[in-house]
Each structure stands twice: as structure tokens, then as C-alpha cells.
């Protein structure tokens with residue numbers, strides 16, 4: 356009896372194993388399909404995230420407090436702000452601020468922990484630097500593809516050529532061109548014509564006759 360009972364059950368087991376075998380092929384295909392779908396979804400999401408990440412509005416969609424003023428200055432109509440002028444020309448945040456993975460992790464960590472200092476009035480970060488607006492950053496292919504000498508020549512007919520670098524040496528572009536705030540004419544401290552021809556929307560350092568005879572920047576050789 357027990358034998359009789361066992362043998363069909365053994366048979367059943369065999370049958371079960373066989374059936375299981377018979378099912379493994381479609382099951383693993385199903386698994387492959389599911390994994391495939393998941394991979395496709397992840398890739399689509401990653402691409403979508405990357406596209407979103409490239410949008411200027413991405414920067415303040417999560418990080419409102421530290422980013423709002425920068426994004427606002429980008430969409431503002433302000434001829435004296437680099438972000439605004441470049442925004443109109445379709446240049447994105449990431450062109451001027453290339454996304455480096457370590458920097459981004461650092462930013463996210465600071466944002467989550469709240470360890471960043473900013474000015475409550477202007478909403479600007481206090482870790483302010485002019486490090487991006489250097490000749491190397493601005494004068495490159497894809498951006499202003501020219502040399503300093505080309506730039507000096509390009510603006511030589513302005514009433515005051517601010518790019519007369521051959522005179523005193525090069526200053527950082529960011530000393531005058533501010534990205535997210537009003538730009539400043541700095542030659543005006545010593546040169547009356549510079550003080551008299553401040554471009555629209557710009558600020559200017561006040562003319563100081565006492566300073567005029569001082570040779571600025573790198574002294575001429």
C-alpha cells in the first residue's frame with residue numbers, strides 16, 4: 356500500500372520535476388523579459404534625468420534656498436550680468452559650471468546636511484568665487500573662440516577699451532564681468548574716460564585722482 360502510494364507520488368514527483376523542467380524555459384524567458392524591461396526603464400529614466408539635469412530650472416527645483424537667486428539672474432533681463440546675457444544665447448548653467456561628480460556629491464551632501472552659508476538678503480552663497488570667469492574658461496572653442504589679442508582688437512573702437520590687456524597685463528574676466536550680479540568697470544578708478552563711458556547697467560569703481568599715477572595689476576616691465 357505504502358509502496359503503491361509512494362510510487363505514484365514518486366511518479367508525481369518525477370512528473371512534477373518534469374513539469375518544472377518544462378516550465379523553466381518560459382519562466383527564465385519571463386525573467387529575462389522582466390529584467391530587460393527594468394533595464395530599459397532605468398535607461399529611459401537616467402536619460403530623462405540627465406536631460407532634466409541639463410535644464411537651468413533643475414538647479415532650483417529641489418535646492419530652492421541656495422539656488423533661486425542664481426536661476427533668477429539667469430532668466431532676468433539684465434545686460435550687465437553674464438548669466439542673463441548667456442541665458443538669452445541658450446548657454447546653460449552646465450556650460451559654465453561643468454558637472455563634476457565629486458563636486459556634485461559634495462553639493463548634495465552640503466545641501467542635505469544644511470552645511471552651506473548664504474546671505475539671507477540676497478540669497479547668494481557665501482562661498483563665492485570668481486574662479487569660473489577666467490580667460491581660460493571664457494576664451495575657448497565652443498565659447499569665445501579667440502585669443503586675448505583678438506578680444507583686445509574686437510573692442511578697440513569702444514569709447515574706452517576695457518580689454519586693453521597689452522597695457523597692464525590681464526585681469527580676470529570676472530573682475531569686471533559678474534555672472535549673477537551687476538558687472539563692474541574697474542579701470543574707472545584711474546582713467547577718467549573709463550569713468551565717463553560706463554556701459555548701460557554696469558556699476559563702476561569711483562574715479563580716484565590720488566590713485567591715477569599708480570600702475571595697477573602686473574607692473575609693466
Ligand code: HEC
Pocket residue numbers: 411412414415421422425426427429437438441442446447448449451452480482483484485486487488529532533534535536
Ligand atoms: C556665463 C557663464 C555662467 C552661466 C550661464 C551660469 N553661471 Fe553661475 N557662475 C558663473 C561665474 C563666473 C560664477 C562666479 C561668481 C561670479 O562671477 O559672479 C558663478 C557662480 C555661481 C554660483 C556660486 C558658487 C560660486 O562658486 O561662486 C552658483 C550657485 C551658480 N553660479 C549657479 C548657477 C546656475 C544655477 C546657473 C543656471 C541657472 C548658472 N550659475 C549659470 C558663471 C555662469
Ligand code: HEC
Pocket residue numbers: 434489490493494499503506509510517518526527528529530531532539540541542554555
Ligand atoms: C575692465 C573690465 C573688463 C574686463 C577685465 C573684461 N571685460 Fe569684457 N567687457 C567689458 C565691458 C565694459 C564690455 C562692454 C559691455 C557692454 O557694452 O555692455 C565688455 C564686453 C565684452 C564682450 C562683448 C564684446 C562685443 O563685441 O560686444 C566680450 C565677448 C567680453 N567682454 C569678453 C571678455 C573676456 C573673455 C574677458 C577676460 C579675458 C573680459 N571680457 C574681461 C569689461 C571687461
Ligand code: HEC
Pocket residue numbers: 516517518519520522523526541542543544545546566567568569570571575
Ligand atoms: C591703479 C590705477 C590704474 C588702473 C586701475 C588702470 N590703469 Fe591704465 N594706466 C594707469 C597709469 C598710471 C597709466 C600710465 C602709465 C602706463 O603706461 O602704464 C595707464 C595707462 C593706460 C593706457 C595707455 C593709454 C592711456 O590712456 O594712458 C591704457 C590703454 C590703459 N591704461 C588701460 C587700462 C585698462 C583697460 C584698465 C582696466 C582694465 C586700466 N588701464 C586700469 C593706471 C591705471
